[in-house]
Amino acid sequence: MKNPKIIGPGSSNVDLTGFAPKLPTAGETVMGTRLAIGPGGKGSNQMTAAARAGGDVYFITRLGEDTFGKVLEAHFDREGFRKDHILISDEVDTACALIEIDEADAQNRIMVIPAANSHVGRDEVMAAEGDFATCDVVLTQLEINMTGVMAAAELARKYNKPFILNPAPALPLPDEIWAFVDWFTPNETEVTLYTGVEVNNDDDARAAAKVLLDRGVKNVVITLGKRGAYWTDGKNEAIVPGYPVKAVETTGAGDTFNGAFAVALGEGKSPVDALAFANAAAAISVTRHGAAESAPQRDEIEALVK
Numbered sequence: 001m002k003n004p005k006i007i008g009p010g011s012s013n014v015d016l017t018g019f020a021p022k023l024p025t026a027g028e029t030v031m032g033t034r035l036a037i038g039p040g041g042k043g044s045n046q047m048t049a050a051a052r053a054g055g056d057v058y059f060i061t062r063l064g065e066d067t068f069g070k071v072l073e074a075h076f077d078r079e080g081f082r083k084d085h086i087l088i089s090d091e092v093d094t095a096c097a098l099i100e101i102d103e104a105d106a107q108n109r110i111m112v113i114p115a116a117n118s119h120v121g122r123d124e125v126m127a128a129e130g131d132f133a134t135c136d137v138v139l140t141q142l143e144i145n146m147t148g149v150m151a152a153a154e155l156a157r158k159y160n161k162p163f164i165l166n167p168a169p170a171l172p173l174p175d176e177i178w179a180f181v182d183w184f185t186p187n188e189t190e191v192t193l194y195t196g197v198e199v200n201n202d203d204d205a206r207a208a209a210k211v212l213l214d215r216g217v218k219n220v221v222i223t224l225g226k227r228g229a230y231w232t233d234g235k236n237e238a239i240v241p242g243y244p245v246k247a248v249e250t251t252g253a254g255d256t257f258n259g260a261f262a263v264a265l266g267e268g269k270s271p272v273d274a275l276a277f278a279n280a281a282a283a284i285s286v287t288r289h290g291a292a293e294s295a296p297q298r299d300e301i302e303a304l305v306k
């Protein structure tokens, strides 16, 4: 089978991750245990997960000509990304994220300094139009300039390609985007921000999804953490269970889910099979440290799905 071609604009950050037994409250200082520096950014993490899951990745992103940029460039090389749309400019700094991990429960807090990511917009996406025409799936998130997200949606529609929008971090979206979204993949917190519906059970998930379907979204996938994912297209629905694992770090788990899901859809898997594949990838990722680095290889995902 040909590796599905996955394209999309997205963010690239270097993550500076500090671990502590307890996170500080405002004005408090706590002693941490260690610092990790490595590739991150929701866009780069999703594309890393896609490449490891078997995708042929065409990533549209921007780096500065600086030390962090070199870290990410080396990472893209190792992962085998196509480099046609990786832009490097000396006028901007490479983006970074400051991440705090609570060792007690593996949860995180993240602050992103967008820098070069803000310079991934409509022009950068339009310059990659030829690769949208021949791709299998378009995948993006919200850590770049919104004009880039909208342009990706328009090109996906122009060439009749599935458009996956992972609304992370949750930000206001232009009204006109909803009708372009084939797959909308919020987590429980994000879906509440978009719909006003708090998701505590299956009925809530159904109600939140209906709000989005009524706006024009074709398929809603709500990720439910350990419980897996809820999917509906308005006629069919499923809760696809997650895989029980012991989490050490959840940073990038949603990104891994989306990258693996894009590949599975591009291979023509059914929604339920694609979600099982994505759930397995995300489950493996939380058993490891790192954002991009925790994404599993395809054989590991397949072994867990079996």
Ligand code: RIB
Residues within 6 Å of the ligand: 011, 013, 014, 015, 039, 040, 041, 042, 045, 096, 097, 110, 112, 143, 251, 252, 253, 255, 291, 292
């Ligand atoms: O989703 C996790 C990612 O969010 C981190 O890698 C960080 O860079 C922020 O973009």
